[in-house]
């Protein structure tokens with residue numbers, strides 16, 4: 001018989017449980033991707049990365065004897081239409097957790113039932129599927145990371161599945177055109193695809209050793225930069241975690257823990273799908289100001305606080321930002337400027353190639369103090385953070401060329417430079433803070 005594999009954010013052939021099962025159980029398999037105009041509109045950076053990943057997946061599937069069938073429109077309607085055309089008996093899909101993905105999944109279930117097509121959901125978007133570990137074995141989700149992580153780490157992870165040797169496409173199916181890759185917005189954005197993702201993983205396995213020491217060091221750039229490939233499933237989270245866990249030492253252990261954070265926010269989102277717009281902890285929410293001018297300076301990277309501006313400019317230049325800079329900039333918007341976290345979520349979501357609902361919103365809520373497992377009164381002093389994690393100012397000078405002539409750590413507080421030097425810099429003075437500025441600008 002014939003089966004359809006509906007690809008969404010699992011753009012790979014290695015360790016792909018849905019594809020492996022379809023190829024094992026059906027004579028003919030239709031790997032399908034439906035370009036959903038709604039999702040394409042959200043971010044030019046992600047749309048571009050997606051197209052590159054699709055082109056790579058298509059090439060790989062062709063090498064396996066098959067193809068990637070491309071359609072445009074509503075994924076549910078297109079999948080059902082194609083299933084009817086080819087007489088497919090089943091559709092296989094990797095399960096996902098965002099509200100949008102879950103609604104799509106539910107609609108697909110209903111349509112499949114009506115058309116007597118069997119729908120099977122598979123793991124593959126996380127290391128441990130959301131809901132597989134639960135506190136006390138009950139029905140609830142984990143709200144605190146540490147106990148989640150202990151359960152996650154000691155859970156039995158599924159075995160990786162093999163890449164299918166051959167994919168047989170029904171001869172009557174026309175593969176459809178993949179449109180030209182749309183222009184992204186960030187000039188230095190990473191290129192998508194399983195081939196590139198796996199190459200980066202191989203390189204990373206040689207560099208993960210000092211991760212524990214380096215992952216907070218902003219100029220060192222000592223993190224994997226695998227996030228976008230994980231986001232689009234160009235690499236399998238389980239395959240990444242398994243490969244790194246096989247290595248010894250604090251670096252690999254610290255890295256696997258970060259993948260645990262990723263899974264943690266997926267199971268939070270599965271339980272609380274409104275995470276992008278509603279405070280997880282309502283009590284911590286609601287005192288935000290609307291300040292369009294401050295928000296605009298933050299977005300443009302012109303707040304006058306160099307480390308904040310460097311982070312915000314890295315975001316736009318690369319479609320990626322160092323985790324430490326994400327913490328500093330998010331804290332600056334919410335805790336210093338007092339601006340609502342939701343516009344912050346949206347701005348990051350527009351630019352980040354790795355932008356996804358669980359990690360973006362989960363981390364924003366953690367910083368804003370509205371999330372689970374959060375300390376509402378925590379705020380990062382940007383100057384102290386900068387002096388600790390960018391001690392010589394290398395990161396700041398890399399992204400804020402107006403300050404390139406200011407040596408060493410003096411670059412973190414240009415307002416302290418002698419007036420004669422200061423007046424020669426084309427760089428704004430610090431934006432008025434909503435909170436007591438004297439406190440947070442103290443070194």
Ligand code: FAD
Nearest residue numbers: 223224225226227258261262323326354355356359360363
């Ligand atoms: P590495 O340090 O190499 O980490 C490896 C992987 O672990 C990452 O690729 C990611 O999948 C996961 N990971 C690492 N840190 C976290 C974390 N704090 N929470 C969840 N997963 C983590 N990450 C996203 O993938 N998408 C987002 O939209 C996103 N938005 C964020 C927004 C804010 C305000 C903050 C503070 C963090 C956000 N993060 C997000 C988490 C983190 O910053 C990125 O995952 C990381 O910087 C990606 O770079 P990397 O792959 O080199 O990370």
